[in-house]
Amino acid sequence: MKAHVHVMLKDGVLDPQGEAVRHALGGLGFDGVQGVRQGKVIELDLADGTSEDTVRDMCEKLLANTVIESYRIEMA
Amino acid sequence: MKAHVHVMLKDGVLDPQGEAVRHALGGLGFDGVQGVRQGKVIELDLADGTSEDTVRDMCEKLLANTVIESYRIEMA
Numbered sequence: 001m002k003a004h005v006h007v008m009l010k011d012g013v014l015d016p017q018g019e020a021v022r023h024a025l026g027g028l029g030f031d032g033v034q035g036v037r038q039g040k041v042i043e044l045d046l047a048d049g050t051s052e053d054t055v056r057d058m059c060e061k062l063l064a065n066t067v068i069e070s071y072r073i074e075m076a
Numbered sequence: 077m078k079a080h081v082h083v084m085l086k087d088g089v090l091d092p093q094g095e096a097v098r099h100a101l102g103g104l105g106f107d108g109v110q111g112v113r114q115g116k117v118i119e120l121d122l123a124d125g126t127s128e129d130t131v132r133d134m135c136e137k138l139l140a141n142t143v144i145e146s147y148r149i150e151m152a
Contacts (some may be wrong), residue, residue, distance in 0.1 A: 006117055008117070008119070014095055017096045018118075018124075021118065021138070021139070024138055025134055025138060028134075028137055028138060030130065030133075030134055031136075032120045032122050032123030032126050032130070033120060033121070033122060033123075034116060034119070034122065034123065035119060035120075035121030036119070037118070037119040037121075038117070038118050038119075039116070039118075039119070040114060040115070040116065040117065041082055041084070041114070041115045041116065041117045042094075042097065042112060042113070042114050042115075043094075043112070043113040043115070044111075044112055045109070045110040045111030045112070045113075046108050046109060046110065047108030047109075048109065050106070050108050054106065054108070054129075057105075057106075058101055058106055061104055061124060062097070062100055062101060063097070063105060
């Protein structure tokens with residue numbers, strides 16, 4: 001079975017990577033870009049029967065820095 | 077308006093970052109993890125009326141390395 005974890009910086013946390021992308025897009029002539037936020041998507045290939053709680057435990061312990069990041073789990 | 081771009085490594089391309097995460101999860105005692113693939117999700121805050129073709133152009137020129145990465149666009 002698969003699970004997808006979407007990890008994004010929390011609102012209010014400065015995103016220098018997103019700013020760099022926005023600036024670069026502007027330099028390429030894309031002028032309608034008002035903001036860019038960049039995060040991670042982690043695709044997990046798990047043994048059948050793995051629970052969402054286990055995936056949440058993985059997020060809390062490793063996959064997300066919960067001080068500055070929030071995460072969303074999609075079980076598939 | 078917003079657009080989300082999901083960028084993942086193409087199948088068959090080695091994902092050292094994903095391997096490192098899988099190894100670390102195993103070290104934390106999560107033994108049911110058979111594979112990990114890590115990619116990017118880019119949230120774009122765009123001027124109203126920006127077309128999906130423009131976002132695809134951004135992907136082709138900057139947001140994705142189309143030699144080793146594939147991307148998926150969600151207009152919101």
